[in-house]
Amino acid sequence: MSTRHSRPGGAGRKTSRPTASNPFPFFAAALLCAAGVAATYILFVRTTVGQLVDEGALREAELTRTGISSGLQDFLDLLPLISVVIAGPIILLVTIARRRWYAAVVAALAMVGANLTTQLLKDVVLQRPDLGVQTLAQNSLPSGHATLAASSAAALFLMSSPRWRPLVAAVGGTYAVIAGGATLINLWHRPSDVVAAFLVVGAWTAVAGWFILRTGTSWNIWYGLGEHWAASRIWPGATAAIGFCAGVLAALFVLVSTPTLATPADPERLPLLYAAGLAMIISSGYLLTAMGTLLFTRAVRTRR
Numbered sequence: 001m002s003t004r005h006s007r008p009g010g011a012g013r014k015t016s017r018p019t020a021s022n023p024f025p026f027f028a029a030a031l032l033c034a035a036g037v038a039a040t041y042i043l044f045v046r047t048t049v050g051q052l053v054d055e056g057a058l059r060e061a062e063l064t065r066t067g068i069s070s071g072l073q074d075f076l077d078l079l080p081l082i083s084v085v086i087a088g089p090i091i092l093l094v095t096i097a098r099r100r101w102y103a104a105v106v107a108a109l110a111m112v113g114a115n116l117t118t119q120l121l122k123d124v125v126l127q128r129p130d131l132g133v134q135t136l137a138q139n140s141l142p143s144g145h146a147t148l149a150a151s152s153a154a155a156l157f158l159m160s161s162p163r164w165r166p167l168v169a170a171v172g173g174t175y176a177v178i179a180g181g182a183t184l185i186n187l188w189h190r191p192s193d194v195v196a197a198f199l200v201v202g203a204w205t206a207v208a209g210w211f212i213l214r215t216g217t218s219w220n221i222w223y224g225l226g227e228h229w230a231a232s233r234i235w236p237g238a239t240a241a242i243g244f245c246a247g248v249l250a251a252l253f254v255l256v257s258t259p260t261l262a263t264p265a266d267p268e269r270l271p272l273l274y275a276a277g278l279a280m281i282i283s284s285g286y287l288l289t290a291m292g293t294l295l296f297t298r299a300v301r302t303r304r
Contacts, residue, residue, distance in 0.1 A: 023210050023214075025295060025298070025299065026206045026207060026209055026210035026295070026299070027206070027207065027210070029202070029203075029206040029291070029292075029295055030202075030203040030204075030206040030207045031203075033199045033200070033202040033203035033206065033288075034199075034203050036195075036196075036199040036202075037121070037142070037196050037199045037200060037203075040141070040192050040195050040196045040199065041126055041141055041192075041196065043192075044141070044190070044191075044192035045126070045128055045129070045139070045141060045192070046129060047131070048131045048132065048133060049258070050192070051131055051133040051135060052133055053191075053254055053257075053273060053276070053277075054135075054190040054191060054192050054277070055133055055134070055135050055190070056257065056270045056273035056274075057184065057190065057191050057273045057274050057276060057277030057278075058184070058187065058190050058277075059270075060270060060271055060273055060274030061184055061185055061187055061274055061277070062187055064271070064274065065185075065187075079145050079148060079149060079179055083148045083149055083151075083152035084152070086152055086156070086175075087111070087152035087153075087155045087156055090156055090159070091104055091107060091108070091155060091156065091159055092104075094159050094160075095159075098161075100159060102212070102215060103158065103159055103212045103215075104159060106158065106208050106211050106212050107154075107155040107156075107158040107159050107208060107212070108155065109208070110151070110154065110155065110158065110204045110205060110207070110208035111151040111152065111154065111155045111204075113204050114147055114150075114151040114154070114200050114201045114203075114204040114205075115144070115147050115148060115151060117200050117204070118142045118143070118144055118147040118197060118200050119144060121141070121142055121196075121200070122139055122140065122141060122142060122144065123139075126139050126141060127139055128140075128141075140189055140190060140193050141190070141192055141193045141196045142193055142194075142196035142197035142199075142200050143180065143183055143188075143189040143193040143194050143196070143197040144197075145179060145180075145183050145188065145189070145197075146176065146179060146180040146183060146189065146193070146194040146197035146198065147197040147200055147201060149175060149176045149179035149180065150172075150176035150179075150180075150197060150198055150201040150285075151201045151204070152172075153168075153171075153172025153173065153175050153176050154172065154201050154204070154205040156168055156172055157169050157172055157205070157292070157296075158205065158208055158209060158212055161220075161222070162220060162221070162222035162231070162296070162297070162300045163222050163227060163228040163230055163231040164228075164230045164231070165231075165293060165296055165297070166225065166230060166231050166232065166233075166235035166236055166293050166297070167229075167230035167231070167232075167235055168230075169235065169236070169239070169289050169290075169292060169293045170235040170236075170238065170239055170289065170293075172289070173239055173285055173286055173288070173289030176198065176201075176285050177281060177282055177285035177286065180194035180197070180198070180281045180285060181194075181278055181281050181282070184277055184278060184281065185278075190277070191276075191277035191278070191280045191281055192280075194280075194281045194284070195280055195281065195284040198284050198285055198288055199284070199288070202288045202292065205292060206292070206295065209292075209295070209296055209299070210299075213296070213299050213300060220300050221300065222300055224297070225297060235293065236289075236290045236293040236294055236297075237290075239286040239287075239289045239290040239293070240286070240287065240290035240291075242282065242286045243282070243283045243284075243285070243286030243287035243288075243289070243290060244283070244287065246279045246280075246282040246283035246286065247279070247280075247283035247284075247287065249275070249276075249279045250276045250277075250279035250280045250283055253272040253273065253275050253276035253279065254272075254273070254276045256272055257270050257272045257273050257276070
């Protein structure tokens with residue numbers, strides 16, 4: 001017997017399965033993000049080549065600074081306030097208007113947890129060894145600014161209804177990528193710092209998402225991708241395509257520059273490493289956005 005969609009409020013409405021009944025995809029995603037943080041740290045902080053790639057990108061950013069850096073400085077100075085102003089009122093409004101009290105608490109806890117995790121990792125757990133690369137000895141991974149920007153976007157994503165999540169994810173991911181890229185352009189952070197920050201937020205978002213979706217409330221029920229312009233397949237498709245292409249470019253730029261890194265005593269100009277660093281930030285931000293959208297899309301139940 002075939003099934004077909006029915007409109008909200010229609011008679012005989014059924015749901016195919018409970019919302020997020022299986023925790024495995026969410027916790028597996030969180031573990032993968034945590035493993036990504038560890039891999040990023042080992043590759044870019046604990047190896048000489050990784051440190052050279054990071055420092056090469058940061059050095060080129062310094063050598064190519066332009067007049068826009070003052071504007072980026074102002075943006076970074078205001079980033080904590082901007083992120084709180086963006087996330088706070090919207091979460092409060094949605095909570096009051098839609099009565100999503102439980103989701104609001106979980107989203108807020110995830111945002112706080114991600115930022116506390118970043119500070120703990122950066123200041124207490126992780127150390128930056130001296131591998132002979134001329135660099136600041138202080139560890140800066142993960143980036144606190146990138147974590148704050150990404151976690152505020154993730155909180156809004158968690159609070160959104162399914163039909164709006166793809167659009168909110170794309171816009172929020174773009175905001176996080178811009179904020180992360182600005183930290184490199186303005187010499188606040190290395191590329192790997194931003195990548196690790198995005199992964200920290202991804203881990204907390206995955207865990208928080210399961211707690212929110214498993215409640216089975218009616219606002220987590222929808223028809224699937226394509227039912228609304230905000231739920232168009234364009235959003236996860238575009239973010240995945242941009243992330244993949246940026247990742248390929250980052251890998252190519254690093255591979256081309258690697259032979260020169262064998263002689264770190266000769267400080268040659270390596271503009272491709274700057275491009276590689278920005279591409280890494282773009283790739284990680286958008287790929288995590290696309291994967292998060294698909295994870296939540298498959299988890300919510302669909303009206304039958």
